[in-house]
Amino acid sequence: MLGRLNHVAIAVPDLSIATASYRDQLGARVSQPQPLPEHGVTVVFVELPNSKVELLEPLGENSPIAAFLAKSPDGGMHHICYEVEDILAARDQLVATGARVLGSGEPKIGAHGKPVLFLHPKDFFGTLIELEQV
Template sequence: MHLGRLNHVGVATPSITDAIPYWRDVMGATGIGEPFDLPAQGVKVCFVDTPNTQIELIEPLGPESPIAAFLQKNPAGGQHHLCYEVPDIAEAKAWFEEQGARLLGEPRIGAHGTPIFFVHPRDMGGVLTEIMESPRGGH
């Protein structure tokens, strides 16, 4: 099993609305999607296109959101996770489990509409890592 393309960098923010001007006006991003709620994961999401990947802005939908806990420790927000693509989520899950990695929950549908799971930071060099099945028909 090999990790594929870096799909996105997840950046937690207390407010997507307040973060968008930074990405648009300071960073010069022109491909900023519309924010949308992802209730199954307790977050609001907005993708910012860059030439070689995406930034996923993530805001908690409520106090039970895992992003709310992250923001309690990092009130200004910051990098939350990296996301890599794999061709087959079931194969990737089995491989990570064989390596002894701790998975955070079972595969579920993520913000791109494809299956995802997370690998515990302690097993990934200190970085929370999302593994995502590559979208059908490209990126």
């Protein structure tokens, strides 16, 4: 089922500082900040040769990363995203094994314009897993 490691998302309290660090200290290629109001984050993409890191800063009220940053004010790794070919088949297969899908259980359109789901971190040893259909 699992395909490529699409990205690792890192929640940060200050996106401009984190972006400057990845660009100037770590020497990585970074995108312009992209506000995604429907996802409650502003994101900067760190482009690596084989995958991506996404730096996330809360945007607006009820940001999905606000609680994470309240608990970890310095920031930290928030989730890992794996690609799947068929997200509904993946969901049904996972649910049949007892795994819990967050929210309504229906895929939403994610930050890359593709269907995504999140799996309950309690079912995967404390790791929030995003599945993205590609």
